[in-house]
Amino acid sequence: MAPNILDNKAQEEQITDPSILNGRFLANPPPGEEVCVTGVSGVFPNSEDVHELRHNLFNKIDMVDGDTRRWEPIHPEVPQRTGKIPNIEKFDAGYFGVHHRQANSLDPMVRIFLEKTVEAILDAGLHPSELEGTKTGVFVGSCFSESEKDWFFDNVEPQQFGITGCLRSMIPNRVSYFLKLNGPSHITDTACSSSLYAVENAYSAIRNGICDMAIVGGTNLTLHPFVSLQFARLGVLSQDGCCKSFDATGNGYARSEAVTCILMQKAKDSRRIYAKIVHAKTNCDGYKEQGITYPSGETQKKLLQEFYKECDVDPRSLSFLEAHGTGTKVGDPEEANAIDEVFCTGRDTPLLIGSIKSNLGHTEPASGLCSITKCIIGLEEGVIPPNIHYSKPREGVKALEEGRIKVVSEKIPLQDDRGLMGINSFGFGGGNCHVLLKWNTKVKVNGGEPKDDLPRLVCISGRTEESITSLTDDVNSRKLDAEHVQLLHEIFKKDIESHQYRGYTIASKSGKVKTSLKKYYGERPSLILAFGSFEESWQEQCRHLFVVPVLPQLFIGSTIY
Template identity: 35%
Template sequence: MNPKQTQEKEPNLPLERTIKALKDARYQLERYKNQSKEPIAIIGIGCRFPGGASTPEAFWQLLQNGVDTITEVPPDRWPLSKYYDPDPTTPGKIYTRYGAFVEQIREFDASFFGISPKEAIHLDPQHRLLLEVTWEALERSATNPQKLIGTQTGVFIGITSNDYSQNIFTQGPEQIDAYSGLGNGHSIASGRISYILGLKGPCVAVDTACSSSLISTHLACSSLRNQECNLALAGGVHLSISPEITINYCKAKILSVDGRCKTFDAAADGFVRGEGCGMIVLKRLSDALSDQDNILAVIRGSATNQDGNSSGLTVPNGSSQQALIRQALENGGVEPASVSYLEAHGTGTSLGDPIEVEAVGEVFGATHSQQKPLIIGSVKTNIGHLESAAGIAGLMKVVLQLQNRQIAPSLHFHQPNPYINWDKLPVQVSTNIQPWQVNNHSRIAGISSFGASGTNAHVIIEEAPSIVTTQNIIERPVHLLTLSAKTEKALEDLVNSYQSYLETHPELALADVCYTASTGRAHFNHRLGVMASDPTELIDKLLGWKTQSELVGVFSGQPNREVPKIAFLFTGQGSQYINMGRQLYE
């Protein structure tokens, strides 16, 4: 054979290896790009907001009805007669009588979380709210908290206030005990959640002032995309328990005299302080779809930046806000034209509102117009400025609007702020409840949260994807509802809750209710099992159990300490066949 021909037939191994390496590198790069931009599913939410909004449903009722939750400062916060003075120059006094407050912050079931009464005395109510709302958010995501032990679940909490510790320390050094530090440290607020639930993922407490909870959400999304955790809990909390910070704000003259956030209005004269707690449960969208979770909304992208050297430490920077929104859109792969609503930071200050609206106009000016405007609003007009929980409150408002396909009204907008160039900006303030119309496009919104520290956050959220169920559903003639609680009284309250919920939502599939109650809830010692063929029968039997009536198919009690053994008995002699017992299993 000709040596030249032999040389031509031999493969060029170095070249082939190089080509293969380039292909592998390109694949890994594309995979990394997709991973770094993967949408994040919101699968559960829980809240405590002013106006008695202790559930997402109650919060939505408040929003769609345009409720103003502002009240005078209640006596369990501080005595108004001691601190109020309409003269803003009076030392040590407060010139406003108002705020938005969460109810029953003294109420806490410490034993439920394994906390002793002595430890609970010095446990900051903010920590208590976080524990309660986190548990509720997990239950609403159909995640059994007991099954999270040892999992890579992350916790990201925005928290800034330390009013409770101030109250303890002002009572004298003799009031300080072994629990005072652990009960009030911000790092412990997030750490206690991980400790009680046995979580092994990242655990972070964030303080960037007003943007803390939305920064926490941004960090949680990044952690999920980086594979640091497989489930994430994100949110924030804020309570105003003592008057010192309010006095400081009054001296800075940043609070509204009449206690209203008049966002975008000519009468805007500052914000009103609000309280609240909100938590969301997050999962990578691919995992949520694979696990068949109930997806409430999807976080497409998020971003954070800093105002830098603006005209003052607490003065907003319009160019930074523009860059922030653009970066969040780019990170989520979302075109500005796709965004139809923006939940503004909107504190209702004569300086901040014009800067924010002008920045929004610059970003969306090329894709929106006065004929096709970007709708804007601010939840602060309903519940005040929740400070470290402000961002999560705005995010939850948007999630509820997406679910209900409606845009809630922004309150106290009567005369447009003359420092905002409304005639040339493609924005419109939502003043009435209105359908969220997008002409067959997906509903997408942005949420802004700007910190007094200069640290900003923006999140892009899209409505949940439409999911078509193709599985063959087995219709069972009878369903079993299993409920449990740590005490008999708690079980009674749980039964009342289920009875009320079933009566309010007759459209729910009984199989779904029973499945979630069995697999998505923790199991405690006081137990109840109810067999029923339809919701009406179930409601009747729940009522019958409460009245102590003897009913067929209703069982209650406490489990034996011994683990029961289960066995199947077959006759043998060749009577077995393939798929025998499969129907029972399914």
């Protein structure tokens, strides 16, 4: 029925542009076919995971580090403040079955993205083996590897595997290889819009039936000072290492690192939904008199106008817009003027905007997914994370000066119940992308708290003792949530290969009851629940057990003293 309805609507509006018609098809799926973000993971500057990123965003912590560098100060044109992710040297090669020689020749982006992919899958409540043999695509936005010089030209010793370790195609391909996936697997490179282009590629692939689900990533590491030197000479870097998005003192951005990953699934297949992807669309500037790196506000405006026509959403209804917002003297005004014309014409209240680049710098090809992660944090908390380095509107941008656009510089609760967040991402070669997220309208029954008073047993596994304790501590730090416990049950319902530690926690409404862990060597034992005592009769014991739901394949026996 959906295509006929769309065709009738197009005829009524006399739309003949095939691109618009296809966009309408993509943005109007039947129930259950909506594309959703179901798992999120990542490592960010001075943030080991999304939880730490959330803390840093809401506490207005500048994540761009000026105290340590990946190189010595070798050139006066290279800004010394860059955003750096932690633990770049670590990799669990054994878990991924990578030979130590290959592991030592792997680009750090390949290693880290493998780990973050597994985290995103677990975050979605999936056991990794459930993806084996499926039409799951892997789409990664990445521009270039700053470690290629070492492996291809400097470190050419025998028994090194630079070709299979540092080609950027290996970032998605090793994920497909490890998880035994049958979907498309490729790199997207459109400069700074690469990872949001990857989201659009994945969205279209799922809606067109090419994929059942998609792993989408963005990677960027700043490992060589001469790359930063080239950006500095391009005139886009801030010498003070601060990205002052939309501020009057904005003079460029700080380069930064991130490796991010999301899992995208159809609503009907999802166990957890962070947000629905209402629509995703791209276009390109093409020729510009000012030069290939000059951002075209007119082309950005055209993209936004077509986007909201296709998904049939009033652009004035946005709750928040996560802008590209690099803090450059040309980029911010061009983007702000396009935003003003599309979103603010006829709007009654100021449009709230922001840019995560003010908080953690510009992660270039990974920046689009960093913005999506920020928006998901905002949707989950019901609070928009604030920008930093903003005090005065950039001169000449009327929408900012006259108050039609307002940069969020303090935490602000979402002002409406629509939960619509737009995300802009523009590449300096002309690749533009826009994505619209809508929050999950599902409300937890009883706030997730069980209606009964029974404690919940959560059994987990891990590679180290620390992995067990971190998970059990996380469970016990929250109020008892039946849906969260169910996700953990789904993840650990089968063995995860190479997990040598087993543990459990028994959680209740009043807090932790018991936690235990041990190293595991042999075959997994059958689960036996034993009961009995001298104090109570067997009839009384059975009466207590009537409140416990029946579990399949559970042997109940009596203790023998």
